[in-house]
Amino acid sequence: MIFLNINNLNVxxxxxxxxxxxxxxxxxxEVHAIMGPxxxxxxxxxxxxxxxxxxxxxSGKVIFKDQNLLDLNIEERSQxxxxxxxxxxxxIPGVNITPFLHAxxxxxxxxxxxxxxxxxxxxxxLRKNAEELGISSDMLKRSINTGFSGGEKKRYEILxxxxxxxxxxxxxxxxxxxxxxxxxxxxxxINKFKDSKKSFLIITHYQKLLDYIHPDYVHVMRNGKxxxxxDISLASEIEASGYQNF
Amino acid sequence: MNSQTTETxxxxxxxxxxxxxxxxxxxxxxxxxxxxxIIKFISQKKDEPEWMLSWRLACYKKWLKMSDPQWANLKFPxxxxxxxxxxxxxxxxEEKPKDLSEVDPKLIETYNKLGIPLEEQKVLAGVAVDAVFxxxxxxxxxxxxxxxxxxxxxxxxxxxxxxxxxxxxxxGSVIPPGDHSFSALNSAVFTDGSFVYIPExxxxxxxxxTYFRINAEETGQFERTLIIADKGSxxxxxxxxxxxxxxxxxxxxxxxxxxALENAEIKYSxxxxxYPGDEDGKGGIYNFVTKRGLCKGKNSKxxxxxxxxxxxxxxxxxxxxxxxxxxxxxxxxVAITNNFQQADTGTKMTHIGxxxxxxxxxxxxxxxxxxxxxxxxxxFLRKADKARxxxxxxxxxxxxxxxxxxxxxxxxxxxxxxIEHEASTSKINEDQLYYCRQxxxxxxxxxxxxxxxxxxxxLQELPMExxxxxxxxxxxxxxxxxx
Numbered sequence: 137m138i139f140l141n142i143n144n145l146n147v148x149x150x151x152x153x154x155x156x157x158x159x160x161x162x163x164x165x166e167v168h169a170i171m172g173p174x175x176x177x178x179x180x181x182x183x184x185x186x187x188x189x190x191x192x193x194x195s196g197k198v199i200f201k202d203q204n205l206l207d208l209n210i211e212e213r214s215q216x217x218x219x220x221x222x223x224x225x226x227x228i229p230g231v232n233i234t235p236f237l238h239a240x241x242x243x244x245x246x247x248x249x250x251x252x253x254x255x256x257x258x259x260x261x262l263r264k265n266a267e268e269l270g271i272s273s274d275m276l277k278r279s280i281n282t283g284f285s286g287g288e289k290k291r292y293e294i295l296x297x298x299x300x301x302x303x304x305x306x307x308x309x310x311x312x313x314x315x316x317x318x319x320x321x322x323x324x325x326i327n328k329f330k331d332s333k334k335s336f337l338i339i340t341h342y343q344k345l346l347d348y349i350h351p352d353y354v355h356v357m358r359n360g361k362x363x364x365x366x367d368i369s370l371a372s373e374i375e376a377s378g379y380q381n382f
Numbered sequence: 383m384n385s386q387t388t389e390t391x392x393x394x395x396x397x398x399x400x401x402x403x404x405x406x407x408x409x410x411x412x413x414x415x416x417x418x419x420i421i422k423f424i425s426q427k428k429d430e431p432e433w434m435l436s437w438r439l440a441c442y443k444k445w446l447k448m449s450d451p452q453w454a455n456l457k458f459p460x461x462x463x464x465x466x467x468x469x470x471x472x473x474x475x476e477e478k479p480k481d482l483s484e485v486d487p488k489l490i491e492t493y494n495k496l497g498i499p500l501e502e503q504k505v506l507a508g509v510a511v512d513a514v515f516x517x518x519x520x521x522x523x524x525x526x527x528x529x530x531x532x533x534x535x536x537x538x539x540x541x542x543x544x545x546x547x548x549x550x551x552x553x554g555s556v557i558p559p560g561d562h563s564f565s566a567l568n569s570a571v572f573t574d575g576s577f578v579y580i581p582e583x584x585x586x587x588x589x590x591x592t593y594f595r596i597n598a599e600e601t602g603q604f605e606r607t608l609i610i611a612d613k614g615s616x617x618x619x620x621x622x623x624x625x626x627x628x629x630x631x632x633x634x635x636x637x638x639x640x641x642a643l644e645n646a647e648i649k650y651s652x653x654x655x656x657y658p659g660d661e662d663g664k665g666g667i668y669n670f671v672t673k674r675g676l677c678k679g680k681n682s683k684x685x686x687x688x689x690x691x692x693x694x695x696x697x698x699x700x701x702x703x704x705x706x707x708x709x710x711x712x713x714x715x716v717a718i719t720n721n722f723q724q725a726d727t728g729t730k731m732t733h734i735g736x737x738x739x740x741x742x743x744x745x746x747x748x749x750x751x752x753x754x755x756x757x758x759x760x761x762f763l764r765k766a767d768k769a770r771x772x773x774x775x776x777x778x779x780x781x782x783x784x785x786x787x788x789x790x791x792x793x794x795x796x797x798x799x800x801i802e803h804e805a806s807t808s809k810i811n812e813d814q815l816y817y818c819r820q821x822x823x824x825x826x827x828x829x830x831x832x833x834x835x836x837x838x839x840x841l842q843e844l845p846m847e848x849x850x851x852x853x854x855x856x857x858x859x860x861x862x863x864x865x
Contacts, residue, residue: 187822210819220820226813230835236821243822279468279835296821
């Protein structure tokens with residue numbers, strides 16, 4: 137099975153080219169990190185994979201689990217097992233996580249032709265996973281992301297990931313705006329969730345995050361394409377001397 | 383005469399009566415239009431006392447001199463009052479659909495989405511049901527329990543006969559028949575509605591609902607409801623039902639009056655889901671409702687909660703007159719308009735007594751090509767020392783062909799009054815939709831979720847069970863509006 141293969145992907149927004157013949161392959165169980173300076177197209181990549189309709193794909197192919205990903209809309213991609221942990225999770229006033237995530241998981245189970253979860257089993261699952269992430273029951277009662285701190289929002293993203301159990305998770309600058317403690321809690325959550333079947337695409341600006349989650353591959357991205365690939369030592373190189381050498 | 387003969391004769395007599403009645407049905411709808419004869423006819427049909435008939439006739443005379451209010455932000459053809467039937471007897475068994483297969487499948491689909499049991503669906507759809515089923519027997523059980531507490535809960539026609547002193551005293555005391563043309567019209571021709579009296583210091587132990595009382599009957603288009611909460615009492619009243627009502631009447635002009643005496647509290651919740659017309663704006667009900675509550679005694683409280691999703695045209699302003707010192711008025715509203723629906727709705731809070739407080743939370747959602755107007759009037763009279771009002775009006779637009787309008791009037795004759803007003807208008811947020819869809823929800827589910835969140839402040843004011851149904855209803859009202 138081809139897990140994820142991006143082939144010569146070209147993307148522009150309002151006429152401006154952001155991804156330029158972009159290529160990457162990710163296999164089941166692998167952790168990839170993409171590092172790059174601001175404006176190199178990292179976040180665009182994340183949103184194009186998730187299906188954000190603001191971007192225009194002009195050419196190229198994306199295969200995800202043997203299927204043409206570009207044929208699917210946002211929710212179909214999610215139901216197929218793609219999860220995007222947002223850089224800035226949006227506030228949804230008046231909407232509680234319980235019905236929201238319950239509907240989410242059931243849409244996925246339905247797509248997988250598996251039995252849906254009833255209220256009680258879902259509530260149990262949510263409580264258990266929240267506890268593991270140090271999310272209090274008070275926090276579960278609040279509206280999604282509404283009035284949350286940066287750290288709380290990111291923990292909520294991890295909670296949703298752990299419930300929806302995706303095959304591919306894309307972290308879009310999950311470390312941005314987090315202090316050391318929050319970063320530790322969030323990465324612990326990710327590490328708990330990791331296993332040999334799950335794949336991750338970590339998009340980040342700094343090496344810090346990669347100290348906690350060890351990637352199998354590190355890619356450097358500039359001007360809409362990957363300019364160098366290697367292992368974790370590449371991240372150290374960037375940390376030491378920045379992006380100007382790439 | 384032996385007993386068998388008596389029996390046969392009785393049967394014959396009954397049959398005869400039945401036939402007589404059928405013949406009468408013909409003359410029950412002798413002609414369209416309104417005149418004194420029709421009013422006399424209605425009064426006679428209901429076997430009303432003389433005072434009731436003269437009240438009706440006086441109201442009719444007032445109506446003749448009035449013209450319809452024109453200030454609302456609504457467009458509809460002028461109503462031809464001579465082209466309406468003002469009295470229709472309860473439908474005969476033969477006229478009703480025999481079973482659900484004869485009912486519009488769209489209606490059934492909605493009932494199923496709302497999770498309404500089959501037996502209740504039949505009643506709602508107007509199917510002839512002869513067997514006793516759950517909610518009827520439930521109603522009987524309720525009635526017994528209420529009677530023990532001295533609570534009166536019956537139809538207004540019954541109350542005219544059984545509690546004339548209360549009806550005489552309070553009918554038209556909050557909404558004077560001459561208030562505007564629709565109130566005069568209703569007062570002249572009202573056919574039925576509810577009457578509630580809660581005695582001193584009695585807390586009504588259950589939600590009173592028309593749903594239990596009259597669903598088998600036809601309320602008619604000119605509903606009249608009167609609720610009186612005596613000193614220190616409490617009642618929560620639910621009007622209608624979340625299921626769409628099968629109705630062929632074009633014009634609805636209901637009047638609802640509430641009276642709360644000292645330390646009494648009335649909570650009145652409505653979910654209105656009349657037929658809104660089709661996708662092209664054809665058909666649908668004109669809903670011109672006057673609802674007004676009087677906080678007559680000190681420390682009394684009246685709270686209106688409404689979820690308006692139906693009708694082609696809605697003209698409705700549940701109001702509170704805060705006469706007693708320290709009395710409280712509240713208005714919580716969700717109004718959703720879709721396709722070509724028009725709603726002009728809001729409230730009127732009149733502060734008369736000292737330390738009176740009012741709170742208005744209005745949420746308007748417009749979709750399709752609909753127009754949604756909030757119209758509020760908050761006034762403080764000279765003696766309303768230290769009275770306060772808080773108003774919050776939020777409008778949400780889905781799509782770019784609809785409209786939202788907020789028209790608050792504020793009038794203060796007392797310098798110590800405190801008025802706060804917050805208003806917002808926003809379009810449904812693309813980032814929120816993206817977020818929800820990334821989690822696997824369809825576009826439609828996402829809109830429904832976000833709109834329900836937007837309305838939560840109001841929906842949570844509804845009694846528990848009602849709130850759940852109202853949420854489903856909100857979702858259904860949004861269907862087909864996005865794509």
